[in-house]
Amino acid sequence: MVSVIDATDLTDPSLPAGDRDGMQVRIHRGAREIGGSCVEVASGGSRIVLDVGKPLWAGWDEFVPLPEVPGLADGSDTGLAGVVISHPHLDHFGLIDQVHPKVPIVIGAEAQRMLAEAEFFSQAGAVIDADQFLADRVPVRLGAFTVTPFLADHSGYDSYSLLVEAGGRRLFYTGDFRGHGRKARLFEKLLGHPPAGIDVLLCEGTHVHPSGAADAAAAPVTHAARSEADVEESLTARMADTAGAVAVISSAQNIDRLVSVYRACRRAGRILVCDLYTASVVCAIGRATLPQPGFDGLRVYVPNAQRVRVKRSGQFDRMNLIRACRVFPEWLVEHAEKITLLQPQSAVAELEHAGVLAGGTVVWSLWPGYLEDAGGKRFQAGLAEAGVPFDVDHASGHASVRDLQRFAAALSPGVVVPIHTEGAHAYEGLFDRVAPHEDGEWWEV
Numbered sequence: 001m002v003s004v005i006d007a008t009d010l011t012d013p014s015l016p017a018g019d020r021d022g023m024q025v026r027i028h029r030g031a032r033e034i035g036g037s038c039v040e041v042a043s044g045g046s047r048i049v050l051d052v053g054k055p056l057w058a059g060w061d062e063f064v065p066l067p068e069v070p071g072l073a074d075g076s077d078t079g080l081a082g083v084v085i086s087h088p089h090l091d092h093f094g095l096i097d098q099v100h101p102k103v104p105i106v107i108g109a110e111a112q113r114m115l116a117e118a119e120f121f122s123q124a125g126a127v128i129d130a131d132q133f134l135a136d137r138v139p140v141r142l143g144a145f146t147v148t149p150f151l152a153d154h155s156g157y158d159s160y161s162l163l164v165e166a167g168g169r170r171l172f173y174t175g176d177f178r179g180h181g182r183k184a185r186l187f188e189k190l191l192g193h194p195p196a197g198i199d200v201l202l203c204e205g206t207h208v209h210p211s212g213a214a215d216a217a218a219a220p221v222t223h224a225a226r227s228e229a230d231v232e233e234s235l236t237a238r239m240a241d242t243a244g245a246v247a248v249i250s251s252a253q254n255i256d257r258l259v260s261v262y263r264a265c266r267r268a269g270r271i272l273v274c275d276l277y278t279a280s281v282v283c284a285i286g287r288a289t290l291p292q293p294g295f296d297g298l299r300v301y302v303p304n305a306q307r308v309r310v311k312r313s314g315q316f317d318r319m320n321l322i323r324a325c326r327v328f329p330e331w332l333v334e335h336a337e338k339i340t341l342l343q344p345q346s347a348v349a350e351l352e353h354a355g356v357l358a359g360g361t362v363v364w365s366l367w368p369g370y371l372e373d374a375g376g377k378r379f380q381a382g383l384a385e386a387g388v389p390f391d392v393d394h395a396s397g398h399a400s401v402r403d404l405q406r407f408a409a410a411l412s413p414g415v416v417v418p419i420h421t422e423g424a425h426a427y428e429g430l431f432d433r434v435a436p437h438e439d440g441e442w443w444e445v
Ligand SMILES: [Zn+2]
Pocket: 087, 089, 092, 154, 156, 176, 397
């Protein structure tokens, strides 16, 4: 049973305890957009916040204030039991620097380490001082709440879906997830043994198309999504078919993609040459099974921008990590036919000028939407002018509509509430028992 309630019911301490039982929720951002997710959950005088994302429409240097959660910015409300960050993507954690230090923060330990390391290289990093850590299926207590994280398959590393329990109610927040990445078995495991008695499924719908349910149901989006295994397969074939170097453009924090590219390299007999940012974050994660400096067939090229960044900061010990496996442009040219570069977009021009890409190819392994803007078009035009072939080879970080439907059917929640989507109104044609809510509206679970 879901009904709209007045926010004043939640904050009035004079209310009898019985009236404050159950669970109340308001989505601050995400009811009608992808990114910037923030959800406040209340029960028995205690509140928690799920994610404090920066909206995707905000520029890198644009200031976006925190959503109006009492105590979040000034630490003045002891009822605010904590902020849980589902995963280390900016559109889920990006406003964390405005959260008052008194407010406890919970995030995955590996995600925390990765973001701290990334801070040197990118605005997509952050130093977060967490009070507790998320770990697969280990419950965390926050005020009146028990939050049980489920490690999720997503393009962000150390990502979780969250089971939130309080006041006799159970809410399941998917966070961002998919069923076609390198951890697809986690998705299937959850489908096979879903938590029981879920009252509300707060379900991401990145791929629920705003054009409408009937249209979405007929469109290819409902088919199985292109998977990380597909990317590994096609990259392996591309490496075999290319005479020169293959340059893959990806995000340094997309560890699943690093694994896919490394595996393709091993299969094709090529050496993977990643950048310092990628090498640094993967080492910071601290998981010995992930491809990192010291692995067979892995070298590191430090692109100019990262070299200058190290020099300006004086943090020369950052190079110690890669001393034994660092390579330079002459080496890249000499070994072009047996290397695959995993580098940022900004490194492509210098590689091209150095002659590394002669006879080679460039592969865009990021969201193709980035290619639509002026910068993306310029980038492609530059490659065309240089005569370097260009292609897109990517798998989405988000579940296909078909997988979302399988997931909702398996959980069989009391209601499905859309979040992280531009297609909230299309949910009704795709799922049973849908109850959309607006940003800022309190509702009862
Ligand atoms: Zn994400």
